Amino acid sequence: MPTRSPDPDVVNHVEAAALLGISVSHLHRLYRERSTTGFPERTADGRTWNREDIARYEPPSNRIRRSTQASIDRTGDPNELVDVATAARILGYTNRSALHGNNPVWLRLKECPDESSASAGGRTRRRWKRETVWKIAEDRVGRGGAESTGRPIGSPHGHPDRTGDPDELVGKAEAARILGYNHPNALPTPVLDRADEQNTGPAGRRRLKWRRATLWTILDQRTN
Known part of the structure; x- marks a missing residue:
């Protein structure tokens, strides 16, 4: 044609x-x-x-993007520091429980708090400027975060995690999360081959563990 x-x-x-x-x-x-x-x-x-x-x-993705954009709360002082509950409300979620686990927006928020401190129980308390939350919301919409991209399971899509003890050994599920994959089975062979610890379980299945530092090195090599 x-x-x-x-x-x-x-x-x-x-x-x-x-x-x-x-x-x-x-x-x-x-x-x-x-x-x-x-x-x-x-x-x-x-x-x-x-x-x-x-x-x-109007393609469905545009309608979803427009709806998502409209749900962002842009009121208030851009420099005001807000907690997780308020950040969730700004982003259009009904409650803070949406911001947990591997939610890409939550992973992005965890990467860039404007203020963080430790609670009496040792948990990390994070706060963000409203303008930081607005920027993350805009990135979510602009990158098509409101709709499925159809990305193959073997492609890293989340935000890598560089927190924690570098010498801690983690299993496949945590390794996948750290590297940004959406499922442990998505880990490619080169990553599996670089496990710091390998042993065989009772059922004959191979058990792999990586130091966080090893996974961070893989991230560095992937982005260079």
Whole structure:
């Protein structure tokens, strides 16, 4: 199919994708799933779309992004320090429990507190400026955090964790989290081969452990 359609009132898949600001493969997926995405039907030739139909169409990711953007609370003093509960509210969550575990937004917040201190029980208390939380919220929306990216399980996608005792030995689940993978089984062979401790369990399964420092070295080598 030519890059441009000879009829100014219709567009081919390349032009339609350009109008919507998405890839051609994304456009084809939206069309295949049009019963749920609402993507316009093709014209009678079965290959093109009406230009006006495409111009009026809003991809689901844009709607989600717009909704997420609207849910951000941008009120208050940008330099005011807020706790986890308030940060969750600013980000549009109903309660602070959403900010835990491997939530990418929580991992990002943990990386950049504007103030941190230890409680009487030894737990870390973190606080952030409102403007810091706003920036993280904007990054979440801008990077498509409001929708699934379809990233393969073997691709690191979270925010790496460089906290803790460098000599502590951790298992596969924690190693995956530290390296930003979404599942222990996503750890690639080069990472498995660099385990600091290997032994065989009762069922004959290989047990691997890594020092946090080893995993941080892997992170450094991955980003250099």
